[in-house]
Amino acid sequence: MLTSLIPAFYYGEDVMPVIYSSALTLFIGLFIVLITRNYKKKDIGKREGYLIVALTWVIISVFGALPFMFSGSIPSFTDAFFETISGFTTTGASILTDIESVPKSILFWRALTHWIGGMGIIVLTVAILPVLGIGGMQLLIAEMPGITPDKLHPRITATAKRFWGIYVLLTIMEIIFLWAGEMGLFDSVCHAFATMATGGFSTKNNSIAGFSPYTQYVITFFMILAGMNFTLHYFTFHGKFKKVFKNEEFNAYLFIILVVTLIITVGLVLTESFNVEKAFRDSVFTVASIITTTGFVTADYITWPVFLWIFVVVLMFIGGSAGSTGGGVKIIRHLLLLKNSWLELKRTIHPFAVIPVKYGGKAISQQIIFNVMAFFLIYILIFSGGVIAMAVLGMDFETSVGASIASLGNIGPGIGGVGPVENYAFIPPLGKWILSFLMLLGRLELFTVLLIFSPAFWKR
Amino acid sequence: MLTSLIPAFYYGEDVMPVIYSSALTLFIGLFIVLITRNYKKKDIGKREGYLIVALTWVIISVFGALPFMFSGSIPSFTDAFFETISGFTTTGASILTDIESVPKSILFWRALTHWIGGMGIIVLTVAILPVLGIGGMQLLIAEMPGITPDKLHPRITATAKRFWGIYVLLTIMEIIFLWAGEMGLFDSVCHAFATMATGGFSTKNNSIAGFSPYTQYVITFFMILAGMNFTLHYFTFHGKFKKVFKNEEFNAYLFIILVVTLIITVGLVLTESFNVEKAFRDSVFTVASIITTTGFVTADYITWPVFLWIFVVVLMFIGGSAGSTGGGVKIIRHLLLLKNSWLELKRTIHPFAVIPVKYGGKAISQQIIFNVMAFFLIYILIFSGGVIAMAVLGMDFETSVGASIASLGNIGPGIGGVGPVENYAFIPPLGKWILSFLMLLGRLELFTVLLIFSPAFWKR
Numbered sequence: 001m002l003t004s005l006i007p008a009f010y011y012g013e014d015v016m017p018v019i020y021s022s023a024l025t026l027f028i029g030l031f032i033v034l035i036t037r038n039y040k041k042k043d044i045g046k047r048e049g050y051l052i053v054a055l056t057w058v059i060i061s062v063f064g065a066l067p068f069m070f071s072g073s074i075p076s077f078t079d080a081f082f083e084t085i086s087g088f089t090t091t092g093a094s095i096l097t098d099i100e101s102v103p104k105s106i107l108f109w110r111a112l113t114h115w116i117g118g119m120g121i122i123v124l125t126v127a128i129l130p131v132l133g134i135g136g137m138q139l140l141i142a143e144m145p146g147i148t149p150d151k152l153h154p155r156i157t158a159t160a161k162r163f164w165g166i167y168v169l170l171t172i173m174e175i176i177f178l179w180a181g182e183m184g185l186f187d188s189v190c191h192a193f194a195t196m197a198t199g200g201f202s203t204k205n206n207s208i209a210g211f212s213p214y215t216q217y218v219i220t221f222f223m224i225l226a227g228m229n230f231t232l233h234y235f236t237f238h239g240k241f242k243k244v245f246k247n248e249e250f251n252a253y254l255f256i257i258l259v260v261t262l263i264i265t266v267g268l269v270l271t272e273s274f275n276v277e278k279a280f281r282d283s284v285f286t287v288a289s290i291i292t293t294t295g296f297v298t299a300d301y302i303t304w305p306v307f308l309w310i311f312v313v314v315l316m317f318i319g320g321s322a323g324s325t326g327g328g329v330k331i332i333r334h335l336l337l338l339k340n341s342w343l344e345l346k347r348t349i350h351p352f353a354v355i356p357v358k359y360g361g362k363a364i365s366q367q368i369i370f371n372v373m374a375f376f377l378i379y380i381l382i383f384s385g386g387v388i389a390m391a392v393l394g395m396d397f398e399t400s401v402g403a404s405i406a407s408l409g410n411i412g413p414g415i416g417g418v419g420p421v422e423n424y425a426f427i428p429p430l431g432k433w434i435l436s437f438l439m440l441l442g443r444l445e446l447f448t449v450l451l452i453f454s455p456a457f458w459k460r
Numbered sequence: 461m462l463t464s465l466i467p468a469f470y471y472g473e474d475v476m477p478v479i480y481s482s483a484l485t486l487f488i489g490l491f492i493v494l495i496t497r498n499y500k501k502k503d504i505g506k507r508e509g510y511l512i513v514a515l516t517w518v519i520i521s522v523f524g525a526l527p528f529m530f531s532g533s534i535p536s537f538t539d540a541f542f543e544t545i546s547g548f549t550t551t552g553a554s555i556l557t558d559i560e561s562v563p564k565s566i567l568f569w570r571a572l573t574h575w576i577g578g579m580g581i582i583v584l585t586v587a588i589l590p591v592l593g594i595g596g597m598q599l600l601i602a603e604m605p606g607i608t609p610d611k612l613h614p615r616i617t618a619t620a621k622r623f624w625g626i627y628v629l630l631t632i633m634e635i636i637f638l639w640a641g642e643m644g645l646f647d648s649v650c651h652a653f654a655t656m657a658t659g660g661f662s663t664k665n666n667s668i669a670g671f672s673p674y675t676q677y678v679i680t681f682f683m684i685l686a687g688m689n690f691t692l693h694y695f696t697f698h699g700k701f702k703k704v705f706k707n708e709e710f711n712a713y714l715f716i717i718l719v720v721t722l723i724i725t726v727g728l729v730l731t732e733s734f735n736v737e738k739a740f741r742d743s744v745f746t747v748a749s750i751i752t753t754t755g756f757v758t759a760d761y762i763t764w765p766v767f768l769w770i771f772v773v774v775l776m777f778i779g780g781s782a783g784s785t786g787g788g789v790k791i792i793r794h795l796l797l798l799k800n801s802w803l804e805l806k807r808t809i810h811p812f813a814v815i816p817v818k819y820g821g822k823a824i825s826q827q828i829i830f831n832v833m834a835f836f837l838i839y840i841l842i843f844s845g846g847v848i849a850m851a852v853l854g855m856d857f858e859t860s861v862g863a864s865i866a867s868l869g870n871i872g873p874g875i876g877g878v879g880p881v882e883n884y885a886f887i888p889p890l891g892k893w894i895l896s897f898l899m900l901l902g903r904l905e906l907f908t909v910l911l912i913f914s915p916a917f918w919k920r
Contacts, residue, residue, distance in 0.1 A: 046809060310851035310860070314844065337837055344834035346916045348907050349506060366826070373833040374804035377797055380840060384774065391770035397875070398857055400770070415857070447808050456806045 001025065001109065004067065007186060008105035014071070018105055021066035028063075047457060050448050053122055057440055060121060061085040067109045073102045082424065082432040087113030088121070089443035090325060092200025092295040092412030093435070095425045099205050104186060107203050111190035117443070118197025118226075118325040119167045123160045166233045167325075171196045174222045181215045195222045198326045200295030200412040206421070207297040213281055216298055220281075220288045227253065227292030229323035248360055249321050249332045253291075256318065256331070260311050261287045267308040290315040293327040295412025297420040313415060316405045327410030327442050329379055333372050335359065340369050378446055383408055386438050393431045403427070407438040461485065461569065464527065467646060468565035474531070478565055481526035488523075507917060510908050513582055517900055520581060521545040527569045533562045542884065542892045547573030548581070549903035550785060552660025552755040552872030553895070555885045559665050564646060567663050571650035577903070578657025578686075578785040579627045583620045626693045627785075631656045634682045641675045655682045658786045660755030660872040666881070667757040668745070676741055676758055680748045687713065687752030689783035708820055709781050709792045713751075716778065716791070720771050721747045727768040750775040753787040755872025757880040773875060776865045787870030787902050789839055793832050795819065800829050838906055843868055846898050853891045863887070867898040 001022045008015045064087070065080035074080040079095045086093045087110055096102060102110075116124065171192050178188035190203045202208060208216055225233070232250055235243045244250060264283035268274045274282070282299040289296045290312050301309045319328015339357045346355055356363040386404030395403065395417060402414025403424070413420040427435065441449050451457050461482045468475045524547070525540035534540040539555045546553045547570055556562060562570075576584065631652050638648035647663055654661045662668060668676055685693070692710055695703045704710060724743035728734045734742070742759040749756045750772050761769045779788015799817045806815055816823035846864030855863065855877060862874025863884070873880040878887075887895065901909050911917050 305854075306856050306860070307852040307854065310848055310857070313857075314848065317844075338841075341834050341838050341841070342914070344831065344838075345907065345911050345914045347831075348911060349916060366830075370826075370830065370833075371804065373830075373837065374801050377833065377836060378801050378804075381798075381801070384777075388770055388774065392767040394765075394767065396766050397770070397773075400766070447805065451805050451808060454802070454805045456809060 001064075001067065003112065004105045004109040007108045008103070011104045013103045013105050015105070017067050017070035017072075017103075018109070020070045021063070024066060025063040050451050050457070054440075054444065054449050054452055056121055057085075057088065057444065061088055061436075064088060064109075064113055067106055071103055071106050073106050076429075078429045078432050079425075082436050083110070084113055085436045085439055086412075087111075087199065087201060088117035089410050089439040090114050090118050090197045090199040090293070090327065091407060091410040091439045091442075092194065093406060093418070093424050093439075094201065094412075095423060095427075095432070097423060097425050099203065104203075107190060108186070110201050111193040111199075111203070114197040114199030114201055115171070115193035118199060119164055123163060162234060163230050166230050166237070167196060170222070170225060170233065174218070177218045177222075178215060181218065182212055183215060191219065192222070194296070195219055195294065196226045196325065198223065198226045198292045198294040198320060198324070198410075200289070202296060208285070209298045213277075216281055216285055219296060220285050223288040223292045223294050223296070224257065226294070227288070227320035227324050227326040229321045230325075231323055246360075248335060252331050252335055253321055256315075257284070257287055257291060260291075260315060263311060264304075264308050268304065271305050271308070286312060287315060290411060291318055291326075292320045292324070293409055293411045295406075297413055300419065300421045302415050302419040309415070313401075313405075316409050316411055316414070319409060329376060329409075332359075333376060336364065336369060336372050337376060340373070375446060378450070379408070382438070382441060382446070386434065389434050390431060393428055395427075395431075403431075403435060404438065407435040408442045410439060410442045461524075461527065463572065464565045464569040467568045468563070471564045473563045473565050475565070477527050477530035477532075477563075478569070480530045481523070484526060485523045510911050510917070514900075514904065514909050514912055516581055517545075517548065517904065521548055521896075524548060524569075524573055527566055531563055531566050533566050536889075538889045538892050539885075542896050543570070544573055545896045545899055546872075547571075547659065547661060548577035549870050549899040550574050550578050550657045550659040550753070550787065551867060551870040551899045551902075552654065553866060553878070553884050553899075554661065554872075555883060555887075555892070557883060557885050559663065564663075567650060568646070570661050571653040571659075571663070574657040574659030574661055575631070575653035578659065579624055583623060622694060623690050626690050626697070627656060630682065630685060630693065634678070637678045637682075638675060641678065642672055643675060651679065652682070654756070655679055655754065656686050656785065658683065658686045658752045658754040658780060658784070658870075660749070662756060669758045673737075673741055676745055679756060680745050683748040683752045683754050683756070684717065686754070687748070687780035687784050687786040689781045690785075691783055706820075708795060712791050712795055713781055716775075717744070717747055717751060720751075720775060723771060724764075724768050728764065731765050731768070746772060747775060750871060751778055751786075752780045752784070753869055753871045755866075757873055760879065760881045762875050762879040769875070773861075773865075776869050776871055776874070779869060789836060789869075792819075793836060796824060796829060796832050797836060800833070835906060838910070839868070842898065842901060842906070846894065849894050850891060853888055855887075855891075863891075863895060864898065867895040868902045870899060870902045
């Protein structure tokens with residue numbers, strides 16, 4: 001939080017909001033350390049892991065809201081909490097109606113919440129504080145419950161450091177590329193934070209729409225990188241390109257981006273008589289922004305014909321790759337579900353044959369498929385609950401659908417009243433709390449948060 | 461088809477459309493019997509069963525369309541096929557813009573398609589023609605793939621007869637109750653056919669809205685009966701009430717109807733200032749009509765506030781009970797999915813414990829849960845495909861969602877442009893064929909139809 005002092009000093013802004021917020025956070029933190037220092041240190045178990053992770057995300061969002069409130073940019077606690085958890089969960093849904101009037105130090109903090117949340121607060125902690133020992137593993141599982149357990153080998157500190165290393169490197173690369181264009185250093189840093197975290201907070205009222213084609217293509221490229229499994233970046237840096245291009249999820253990811261971009265490009269040229277470059281740029285940007293759950297905007301896609309933006313809605317339900325900073329259901333889950341559905345037909349004809357789902361040449365255990373199916377069903381259930389809640393709060397059908405999936409999928413812009421050029425300011429306080437909860441559920445991939453609400457969790 | 465001659469003679473209408481249609485159907489049928497009589501009769505296997513059932517439903521819809529075409533009521537084959545398969549699958553989506561101008565003999569045939577399709581064409585054949593022997597079992601499984609295998613004991617002829625007996629009895633009861641009100645015999649018979657089959661075709665342009673409260677309550681009551689598992693009616697007739705009220709699916713069914721009716725009643729009284737009786741009547745009718753997938757209409761629910769009709773949309777995804785004439789996902793599947801999702805949380809904490817889903821006091825095998833999950837996922841996938849197809853054909857978002865679920869769920873009325881007081885006439889021919897396919901998929905519960913399109917099906 002203190003790093004926000006740099007832009008505050010540089011632009012000659014009031015430094016007190018940042019100082020007050022940091023001091024309050026520090027004192028309360030020290031106080032908690034003091035009153036708990038007599039407890040015996042035990043290894044962190046499964047349950048404690050889930051509880052610590054879920055609470056950590058809530059607590060940092062409470063303290064992270066302080067700079068918004070102390071600076072007067074967002075006076076209401078509900079709004080400030082919404083903006084902060086939207087930042088940390090890399091959703092990028094904003095309640096700000098005039099972003100450009102907010103002090104730069106606060107906009108920097110806003111972008112930083114994305115960047116911290118993108119790679120994961122716990123991953124950061126594990127990378128920095130090796131004192132957690134084996135307990136850190138439990139925390140990592142609770143924060144990154146994705147289905148790539150092979151990356152979580154015992155040397156988790158090394159893994160966490162490696163992931164953060166790649167993350168920092170890619171962020172610096174993007175800053176340089178953006179700075180080389182028309183963006184100043186401040187905007188370059190903020191937008192690079194928001195891109196690599198697949199967040200979507202911009203420092204401009206009209207997001208990326210006002211920037212040059214060069215800048216838009218750079219951001220498109222880095223959004224696509226951010227939506228990839230970071231293990232693949234590790235392979236790339238080590239020259240193992242074969243491993244990257246043999247990855248099923250990565251191929252599916254590129255395939256979806258290509259196909260949907262093509263459909264929308266052709267559609268925009270034919271129906272809106274855009275020139276080809278503009279049509280391609282708007283569609284590839286939108287497709288990359290939505291599938292990676294970033295949520296940057298260059299085009300108001302809901303003004304396109306329904307048969308074009310319906311594909312954008314479909315992307316909202318797909319999400320990025322496992323092991324990326326992107327949210328959503330994730331491509332690997334869809335791959336496993338599609339393969340399994342297809343095989344279920346085979347199983348109907350051959351009820352006694354054991355036909356396992358294969359991924360990357362290996363048979364996937366029933367248990368994982370079972371878990372993925374349960375995940376998707378709960379996801380649909382919670383999405384539907386979100387739609388009902390928004391409708392009950394008075395929103396129309398499209399807005400309800402948009403707000404629910406844009407929050408749960410950590411995307412940001414949805415459809416209807418929360419479309420790409422709208423914001424979340426008009427939503428009643430209760431609605432903001434519900435959407436905040438959906439963001440958290442989405443970021444921690446449902447189970448970690450839901451577990452805490454199950455009686456089984458509290459039974460010994 | 462020939463029974464349509466009765467209203468034709470009684471009302472002095474042209475009998476030739478019905479005679480031509482019946483004659484053509486008979487001659488082609490006899491021709492097929494003749495050219496195939498030299499084939500050796502073998503027992504019907506799994507594959508043949510699926511193929512026969514799926515083709516039967518398509519073929520009867522082709523021949524069933526003849527009376528509409530010969531009478532000139534629906535000149536286009538696409539439209540007539542749509543109307544007929546909508547009848548047989550008990551969807552009740554209509555392309556007729558002026559129902560009351562159609563000859564009564566044709567309206568009778570239209571209602572009869574519901575009634576034949578409701579209990580199942582194969583079930584009827586098995587009940588009437590015991591010659592099918594053990595092969596009939598395969599056909600029944602393909603037509604009624606629901607998850608109540610216990611009812612399919614070897615004496616299937618007896619079971620099929622028993623189901624049809626209950627069906628006939630309840631239909632006669634409803635005819636009497638309706639006739640006792642202001643409806644004439646003709647309207648009573650047609651509406652009873654459409655109710656007990658959970659179809660939804662009315663003989664009036666404004667469906668049930670113009671009838672008295674008495675008639676509306678009678679239809680509500682019989683819709684609820686039609687959406688129950690027919691095994692429970694069998695128990696009721698034998699005085700085994702305990703068995704009925706201990707049935708988990710039935711309890712969930714009543715619970716959902718009660719809760720949603722209550723919510724909408726209160727909502728209508730508060731927001732639309734309806735009197736309590738009218739609000740209750742409209743809501744219980746709509747709730748029963750949609751959850752049972754009948755699709756009769758007394759109120760234009762999409763003019764209600766969104767936060768009330770959103771619950772109607774939720775009901776569209778629920779559907780009737782297994783072993784009922786209702787369509788949709790079915791309540792038992794939702795029960796199993798909800799229980800399993802809940803247990804999946806438990807399994808996350810206790811990864812090595814075997815925690816089976818229990819239903820009716822018995823543990824349900826993994827395989828069934830797996831199948832139910834795959835069913836639901838494919839259902840959502842096909843629903844989404846339907847939404848995309850409708851949007852690509854130029855419909856708006858709500859209409860696309862409405863047409864897709866109303867067809868796949870065999871409901872009839874949806875939301876948007878295919879709302880309760882609209883019809884399907886405006887949909888382009890390709891859209892009508894796609895929706896017809898969705899109706900068939902929904903009626904045969906996906907797998908039977910999908911299997912035929914899988915390469916595994918055709919491999920020996």
